[in-house]
Amino acid sequence: MRAKGGYKNRxxxxxxxxDLIILQTLQWGPQHGYRISQAIVAGSRExxxxxxxxxxxxxxxxxxRRWIKSEWRISDNNQRAKYYRLTAxxxxxxxxxxxxxxxxxxxxxxxxxxxxxxxx
Amino acid sequence: xxxxxxLSRRRRDDEITEExxxxxxxxxxxxxxxxxxxxxxxxxxxxxxxxxxxxxxxxRRIWTSTTVETFLQDVRFGSHILxxxxxxxxxxxxxxxxxxxxxxTIYSMVHGLLTSPASGVTAERLVCIGQIxxxxxxxxxxxxxxxxxxxxxxxxxxxxLAAWLDERLTIGVGDGNYAVSGAPVxxxxxxxxxxxxxxxxxxxxxxxxxxHAGLVAVISDRLWRERLENAADVVGRTIVINGRAATVVGxxxxxxxxxxLTPGEDVWLPITAFHEAVGSRKILSDRRQxxxxxxxxxxxxxSLRQAQSEFAALSAQLRAAYPDDNKDRRAVVFDYSVTxxxxxxxxxxxxxxxxxxxxxxxxxxxxxxxxxxVAARHRDRARAHGCDVVDVFRRRVAxxxxxxxxxxxxxxxxxxxxxxxxxxxxxxxxxxxPARSRSGGVSTHRDRSPDWxxxxxxxxxxxxxxxxxGCANGSPHLHRRLHxxxxxxxxxxxxxxxxxxxxxxYRGVEAGMTHRLFRAxxxxxxxxRRAPRRPDAGRHRHHDEERSD
Numbered sequence: 001m002r003a004k005g006g007y008k009n010r011x012x013x014x015x016x017x018x019d020l021i022i023l024q025t026l027q028w029g030p031q032h033g034y035r036i037s038q039a040i041v042a043g044s045r046e047x048x049x050x051x052x053x054x055x056x057x058x059x060x061x062x063x064x065r066r067w068i069k070s071e072w073r074i075s076d077n078n079q080r081a082k083y084y085r086l087t088a089x090x091x092x093x094x095x096x097x098x099x100x101x102x103x104x105x106x107x108x109x110x111x112x113x114x115x116x117x118x119x120x
Numbered sequence: 121x122x123x124x125x126x127l128s129r130r131r132r133d134d135e136i137t138e139e140x141x142x143x144x145x146x147x148x149x150x151x152x153x154x155x156x157x158x159x160x161x162x163x164x165x166x167x168x169x170x171x172x173x174x175x176x177x178x179x180r181r182i183w184t185s186t187t188v189e190t191f192l193q194d195v196r197f198g199s200h201i202l203x204x205x206x207x208x209x210x211x212x213x214x215x216x217x218x219x220x221x222x223x224x225t226i227y228s229m230v231h232g233l234l235t236s237p238a239s240g241v242t243a244e245r246l247v248c249i250g251q252i253x254x255x256x257x258x259x260x261x262x263x264x265x266x267x268x269x270x271x272x273x274x275x276x277x278x279x280x281l282a283a284w285l286d287e288r289l290t291i292g293v294g295d296g297n298y299a300v301s302g303a304p305v306x307x308x309x310x311x312x313x314x315x316x317x318x319x320x321x322x323x324x325x326x327x328x329x330x331x332h333a334g335l336v337a338v339i340s341d342r343l344w345r346e347r348l349e350n351a352a353d354v355v356g357r358t359i360v361i362n363g364r365a366a367t368v369v370g371x372x373x374x375x376x377x378x379x380x381l382t383p384g385e386d387v388w389l390p391i392t393a394f395h396e397a398v399g400s401r402k403i404l405s406d407r408r409q410x411x412x413x414x415x416x417x418x419x420x421x422x423s424l425r426q427a428q429s430e431f432a433a434l435s436a437q438l439r440a441a442y443p444d445d446n447k448d449r450r451a452v453v454f455d456y457s458v459t460x461x462x463x464x465x466x467x468x469x470x471x472x473x474x475x476x477x478x479x480x481x482x483x484x485x486x487x488x489x490x491x492x493x494v495a496a497r498h499r500d501r502a503r504a505h506g507c508d509v510v511d512v513f514r515r516r517v518a519x520x521x522x523x524x525x526x527x528x529x530x531x532x533x534x535x536x537x538x539x540x541x542x543x544x545x546x547x548x549x550x551x552x553x554p555a556r557s558r559s560g561g562v563s564t565h566r567d568r569s570p571d572w573x574x575x576x577x578x579x580x581x582x583x584x585x586x587x588x589x590g591c592a593n594g595s596p597h598l599h600r601r602l603h604x605x606x607x608x609x610x611x612x613x614x615x616x617x618x619x620x621x622x623x624x625x626y627r628g629v630e631a632g633m634t635h636r637l638f639r640a641x642x643x644x645x646x647x648x649r650r651a652p653r654r655p656d657a658g659r660h661r662h663h664d665e666e667r668s669d
Binding site: 032033034035051052053056057060061064075077079080081082 | 135136138139140142143145146147149168169170171174175178179181182183
């Protein structure tokens, strides 16, 4: 069971980053919705909280854009689950989103620590 | 297909529900594997997941167009209410039908009342002639009798012009005197309106001469029945009108009670004879006394607009001949109806589209004709000077605000341009017109020699032909075409203005410059006056002169 304090420390996802995070998670292989949410929480060292109210609409939105594709399979624990996998188009999108994210991080870093940025 | 899309949507909805259920099952199983009780794990998983219905709905909306769905839901909901409440549905439908029907009926009645002719009037293509101020702000239905006589004598577009005026009369019949409405009318009044005379006859020319047969009258069917007791020998009977004996010569059709909206006329008398009989003959010779109403029939093949043009010209002539008596009055022709003479501006026959066109300054069909005429003159003129006309490239209509001082502000000018090229050595200046013309833009100028232009320059004359560079139409494409066609000569612009008098009488063609060019030259003069004179000032003008040679 998670400690109560763990929830308090969690950070809300930045708007518009959920798609990138889902694509990033799916690059390691097909996953179903529950496992994706688990992977995001674990991958962010339990800092990000994934709201299921956003996760499933986001998954279906990406599927509608043909960046991911879904199929029903039997999971490891013998449950029927809908697995999502990245399409070729989705991989391109992921690359593009990552590049934009890198720029964003760089710009934010420059803003937050202007002195260090100038020196470097 | 509808059923296919519905099936696909249902399958997607089921998948979403199953996916979310699967998520919850896995979350519960995870928790149970971590040692939680089944019930506790279920509650915790559901709490962590949130509102299942909300998530399902949000996910489903990704695939569906919510606007269409909401509309369909509204339709379904509305039809459900109507179907399950037949009383309410019937009431709503009946109310809507009643409102639509009532509005349509009222509109039809009002429209019929306003636009229909008076009862008993059978003639078609009837028009009325009134007077309007030059700025169209004031309208009066009355005209003077002398003006009527002039219109009747000269008009070719409106025939059988009839005039009348409403009068309150005292009529003595048998046992008593009665106040009735009546109208002294011109002789052809009943023929003009197509009013049938059921007994006796209508007026003849000789009836209008008092000395010939005395005063005669046509009476209404109502008067005949109510006051003369259906007398079979009514024709020829004598009645007293305003103390004068009058012989009844006819009885009008039962439905006819006057040509315009009146309380109901019962007696009609020849206008001249009546005024002579009662001693008010002066009213018929006073041109300032606008007291009579005029109507007539459009001649076959004549349009309302043509009649308007003619009457505008006729009234202009009268204004010129009798300026004091016809000051600020212009004849206006409009469609006849029983309410046509009521106060208010009449429709003068222009459609909404035409009015809108005029407001926007775009030419209607008649103006296009005018422009074509000007364009043809351009071509002829340019060719006569050895120029090869490329084509007429622009046509437009200048409004009242012409740059040229125009005395007759109601004139409108159709302007056309022709582009041309001319061989080397050919005269460049083709036409000119004094800018300060006092003629109101209606004079015609023949082509002049360059010397004439030079002599006129000091008197405010502006040349019309000029190099195409800087012309009103500054299209680079046009320049390229003209220079390519030039072949060693030059290219030019030629414009002319067709002045149009009141009522679209084309009174003359004036070779003049476009107002845009005029403005440019005026601006140039103003700037030249303001700016200190430079050593090279006037070079451009000389250059023009040289080129014109």
